[in-house]
Amino acid sequence: MALTTTAAATGTVRETGAGTPEAAALIGDARERIDVLDDRIIGLVQERMAVSAVIQEARITSGGRRVNLSREMEVLSRYRDALGKPGTSLAMTLLELCRGRV
Numbered sequence: 001m002a003l004t005t006t007a008a009a010t011g012t013v014r015e016t017g018a019g020t021p022e023a024a025a026l027i028g029d030a031r032e033r034i035d036v037l038d039d040r041i042i043g044l045v046q047e048r049m050a051v052s053a054v055i056q057e058a059r060i061t062s063g064g065r066r067v068n069l070s071r072e073m074e075v076l077s078r079y080r081d082a083l084g085k086p087g088t089s090l091a092m093t094l095l096e097l098c099r100g101r102v
Contacts, residue, residue, distance in 0.1 A: 045097065052098035067099060 016031075018024040056066050072095055079091035 045094065048094065049098050056099075 012024040012028060013019070013021055016024045016027040018027050059068070060066055075095060076088055076091045079087035079094075081087070083090065
């Protein structure tokens with residue numbers, strides 16, 4: 001039994017890149033938490049895409065344009081202010097995902 005536990009711990013250390021079984025366990029737990037967070041983020045992005053489609057549909061059917069550039073600039077600024085330069089890239093990706101779904 002101890003041999004199997006040691007082998008499993010060694011495998012976990014190797015998988016995580018950690019130097020010790022304790023660090024490997026911590027990393028494993030943290031990765032599970034990240035996976036849960038990623039699932040939530042993906043769900044929120046999908047929800048944002050759906051809400052954006054409603055807005056675009058309303059704008060187009062009322063004779064407006066599909067995209068509101070001043071609003072997009074507000075979104076870019078908000079993400080940049082909160083997350084720095086990489087926030088701008090993240091916002092650009094979100095905007096790209098949410099455009100043209102109508």
